[in-house]
Amino acid sequence: MPGAAAAQRVPVEEQSVAVVADPVNLTELRREAEKAAKDLEEATKALEQRRAQIRDSEKELSAKLRQLQEAERAFARIRQPLSDLVGLLYQQPIGGDVTGFLSGESDADTLRAMTGVTQLVAERQRILDDTSRLQQERERLAAEAQELRAANLLSEAQMAAEIETLRARSQKIVKSLTQALVKLGVKIDKKGQPAGGCDPTRTSSLTEFPNGLIPQAYLCPLQQKGNELRGDAALAFISLNEAYKRRFGKPMCVTDSYRSLAEQQSVYYRRPGFAAVPGRSNHGLGLAVDLCGGVERFRSPEFNWVEANGKKYGWIHPKWAYVSPFEPWHWEYDPKLGSLL
Ligand SMILES: [Zn+2]
Structure with a gap:
């Protein structure tokens, strides 16, 4: 039987994982949650960019409108005295002596005066034309601004609705993830959890x-009471623990996981040599566990199994822990490896 022959070549440790599928696919759920969170983040960013664009275009429009209004006012200031002057000239059509004009004297003066009047009238007309052109331009711009504002409001409302949908989707996935964890025996403390549970997507900003x-x-509890890890590491560890249970019939034994700075200091001073310098350990990043129940013994079946299978969940035994300091119990989650799963 080719199936049996193939199965024989697979080491026992590997086989148990390959044959029994993860009852709840946490990796799949985590990936979905990450995607949803990313979509939400991108949509929010797009809305912010759109808002900035809207602000800029509205600023530009109102600046143009202000310029036009100022030009109109300037024309009005010239127009009034010019109209008054033209009106005055019409009432006294000839600038100069009436008797002189009738007697035919000072022809040159009269002609000059009449040319002046014609020029003034033409100037007044030009200003009137300019003013009405400006008015039209201002009205056109005001209408454009109105339209722009309406269009902006609409697109903003649409984007906000889209963001709301994405947020709801993201929360739904985190919720089903949390339910899956509860089913696996993880006690989720909803207090302090923004989405009401364990949110593995809140890891990207963790470097801060x-x-x-x-x-x-930003931390999620493990099935092992009192222990917690960074969200992504916790999910990966829970999956690993499920596989371990199927192989050994018991959950993994954890002596230590995330350590706050205060706890690191306490361990460091109580048991020097047992813990890294406070502030330097991967325990403080929520990415390391210290294991017991057999794994702590180098080359025990438990150690060998975790060594062979941990990688599938992003968990590794770091190189240094093989030699200096020799810490067979210490295991770490590699986010880069984990993100490829
Ligand atoms: Zn450790």
Whole structure:
């Protein structure tokens, strides 16, 4: 039987994982949750960019409108005295002596005066034309601004609705993830968890928190009471623990996981040599566990199994822990490896 022959070649440790599928696919759920969170983040960013664009275009429009109004006012200031002057000239059509004009004297003066009047009338007309052109331009711009505002409001409302949908989807996935964890025996403390549970997507921004000072909302509990890890590491560990249970019939034994700075200091001073310098350990990043129940003994079946199978969940035994300091119990989650799963 080719199936049996193939199965024989697979080491027992590997086989148990390959044959029995993860009852709840946490990796799948985590990936979905990550995608939903990313979509939400991108949509929010797009809305912010759109808002900035809207602000800029509205600013530009109102600046143009202000310029036009100022030009109109300037024309009005010239127009009035010019109209008054033209009106005055019409009432006294000839600038100069009436008797002189009738007697035919000072022809040159009269002609000059009449040319002046014609020019003034033409100037007044030009200003009137300019003013009405400006008015039309201002009205057109005002209408454009109105339209722009309406269109902006509409697109903003549409984007906000889309974001709301994405947020709801993201929360739904985190909720089903949390339900899956509860089913696996994880006690989720809903307090301090923004989405009402364990949110593995809140890890990307984690680099901003110093070692040992990760806020509670970014940590997720393990099935092993009193232990917690960074969200992604916790999910991966829970999956690993499920596989371990199927192989050994018992859950993994955890002596230590996330350590706050205060706890790191306490361990460091109580048991020097047993813990890394406070602020430097991967325990403070929520990415390391110390295991018991057999794994702590180098080359025990438990150690060998975790060594062979941990990688599938992003968990590794770091090189240094094989030699210096020799810590067979210490295991770490590699986010890069985990994100490829
Ligand atoms: Zn350790």
